[in-house]
Amino acid sequence: MHYVCPACESKNTLDLTFPIEEYVCKTCSHLIDVAGNKNTKHLKVPTENVVLDVGQKGKIEDAEYTVVAIVVRKYGNSIFWREYSLKDSKGNDAFLSESDGHWVFILPMHPDDFKSKSSKLPTYAGRTYRWYENTPCTIHAAAGFFDEHLDFSVATYKEYVNGTRMISQEKTSKKSQYFYGVHISKHDVKRAFKIAHMPYYTGVGIVQPYYFDIKQVINIFCVAALMICLIQLYVYISRTNETVFEQSINFADVKDKELVSKSFTLSGGSAPLKVNAFSAVDNSWANVQLSLVNEKTNEIIYTSKDIEQYHGYEDGESWSEGNQSEEFNLCGVSSGNYHFLISAEKEGSLLPEFSGLQSPDSKVLISRDKSGILDVTDIYKAQSNTFIDGKTLEKDTTELGKLVKASFGTSKIDSLINAEAPKLTTDPTSGNTYVQLKATWLPVSFWNFGFILFLMIVLFIALLIGRHFFNVNKWKNSSNTPYSTS
Numbered sequence: 001m002h003y004v005c006p007a008c009e010s011k012n013t014l015d016l017t018f019p020i021e022e023y024v025c026k027t028c029s030h031l032i033d034v035a036g037n038k039n040t041k042h043l044k045v046p047t048e049n050v051v052l053d054v055g056q057k058g059k060i061e062d063a064e065y066t067v068v069a070i071v072v073r074k075y076g077n078s079i080f081w082r083e084y085s086l087k088d089s090k091g092n093d094a095f096l097s098e099s100d101g102h103w104v105f106i107l108p109m110h111p112d113d114f115k116s117k118s119s120k121l122p123t124y125a126g127r128t129y130r131w132y133e134n135t136p137c138t139i140h141a142a143a144g145f146f147d148e149h150l151d152f153s154v155a156t157y158k159e160y161v162n163g164t165r166m167i168s169q170e171k172t173s174k175k176s177q178y179f180y181g182v183h184i185s186k187h188d189v190k191r192a193f194k195i196a197h198m199p200y201y202t203g204v205g206i207v208q209p210y211y212f213d214i215k216q217v218i219n220i221f222c223v224a225a226l227m228i229c230l231i232q233l234y235v236y237i238s239r240t241n242e243t244v245f246e247q248s249i250n251f252a253d254v255k256d257k258e259l260v261s262k263s264f265t266l267s268g269g270s271a272p273l274k275v276n277a278f279s280a281v282d283n284s285w286a287n288v289q290l291s292l293v294n295e296k297t298n299e300i301i302y303t304s305k306d307i308e309q310y311h312g313y314e315d316g317e318s319w320s321e322g323n324q325s326e327e328f329n330l331c332g333v334s335s336g337n338y339h340f341l342i343s344a345e346k347e348g349s350l351l352p353e354f355s356g357l358q359s360p361d362s363k364v365l366i367s368r369d370k371s372g373i374l375d376v377t378d379i380y381k382a383q384s385n386t387f388i389d390g391k392t393l394e395k396d397t398t399e400l401g402k403l404v405k406a407s408f409g410t411s412k413i414d415s416l417i418n419a420e421a422p423k424l425t426t427d428p429t430s431g432n433t434y435v436q437l438k439a440t441w442l443p444v445s446f447w448n449f450g451f452i453l454f455l456m457i458v459l460f461i462a463l464l465i466g467r468h469f470f471n472v473n474k475w476k477n478s479s480n481t482p483y484s485t486s
Helices: 186-193 214-237 390-395 400-407 415-424 447-474
Strands: 002-004 012-013 022-023 030-033 036-040 056-059 063-075 079-087 094-101 102-109 122-124 130-148 155-162 165-173 174-183 242-250 264-266 271-279 284-294 301-315 317-322 325-333 337-344 354-357 364-367 376-377 383-387 434-441
Touching: 002 022, 022 317, 030 383, 063 214, 063 325, 094 174, 102 165, 102 186, 155 364, 214 447, 242 264, 242 337, 264 383, 264 400, 271 284, 284 434, 301 325, 354 415, 376 400, 383 390, 390 415, 400 415
Parallel strands: none
Antiparallel strands: 002 012, 022 030, 022 130, 030 036, 056 063, 063 079, 063 130, 079 094, 094 102, 102 174, 130 155, 155 165, 165 174, 242 434, 264 337, 271 325, 271 434, 284 301, 284 337, 301 317, 354 364, 364 376, 376 383
């Protein structure tokens, strides 16, 4: 189409062939009546937040449209919105409406398709729509080409809403029209027309969707919950509760060094490894350092645990704190072959002092002091000698050494002394000679499983609450809001 403005003689063209009745000259902004080729009115130029130009092309829902006109409508003194008139190659009409950065794609519809059950709850295509508001408005600015005369009288828009869809009735003194609109994201508009900058949006649009698709969230959560349940079931049936390691470690055996335990195998899914550490502490402490070594990857999980137990009598009352046994978990241990590196220490001497260890035939008496020196006495001859330790005594070939072996009936004198010493000592700290460790491969824990499901439920409830307040905010400008305003 090619038109010459009678007011300024500038050319106005548009790459479409459809009959028009009026156009706004792009140079002088006069409204030109095509039939009489005369200017009838000078109009304001749409500028503020206008992001499309007359003649600009874009593709929406597989149809290419050309912007043929722009109308800025005004409600009250300060509320404006923009309507972009579109036509496809066949001359079919469509519209883009933008208000506060929220976009609606609009198509004309036949009034008979909009069946009204009541004045407030009409239906269309199987959906029930709620009346939102009546909005009287006028044309504030315009540009482009129009296939009918612009009506500058007050027009009333009666809007009905269902989620992201709306029905709009435009009623003027001359006629009444119906339009079907659906929310379209600003990103789709920007991509369709290759717009560099979009207007910022504020508030909640009349057909703006909630930030999350609740049905999609339900589907995702259900699939996730099913997968979690199946994984939990697999892990649970693939392994059982069993003791994989148990050993007593003498403090003397791990003095200034680490003990390497025997290997053990963990089979099944990842689960906690529970460790129980016991030591006969009595108003004293002990400490065990434990390293779990994966023999394939050499990955090490290290932990240290104090075992403390104290008691006493004060102000006429007895008190106690601590325990001789401590229990802790090594979490998330996967299947594989493992061994422990163990070191331990305790309060006090490693070798308990004692006195009065007498042989079964009452011929020999053995005592040990704090430094570990053994005092061996021949009771009948009243003769005694000292030895550095039990091993030295075992190797002694003197008459006293032979008497000890004969009287105790064993060559393992050192082992016998260490076994009997805790029974004879009067020092409870010295009497504690070992720490006992027990590791149990636990059944898979349901705590994490339950926590994740609980978190999903809480998150879903939060989304529902958020959607409620979103809808309350969407309807706050409506005199027919379904939500309580108190």
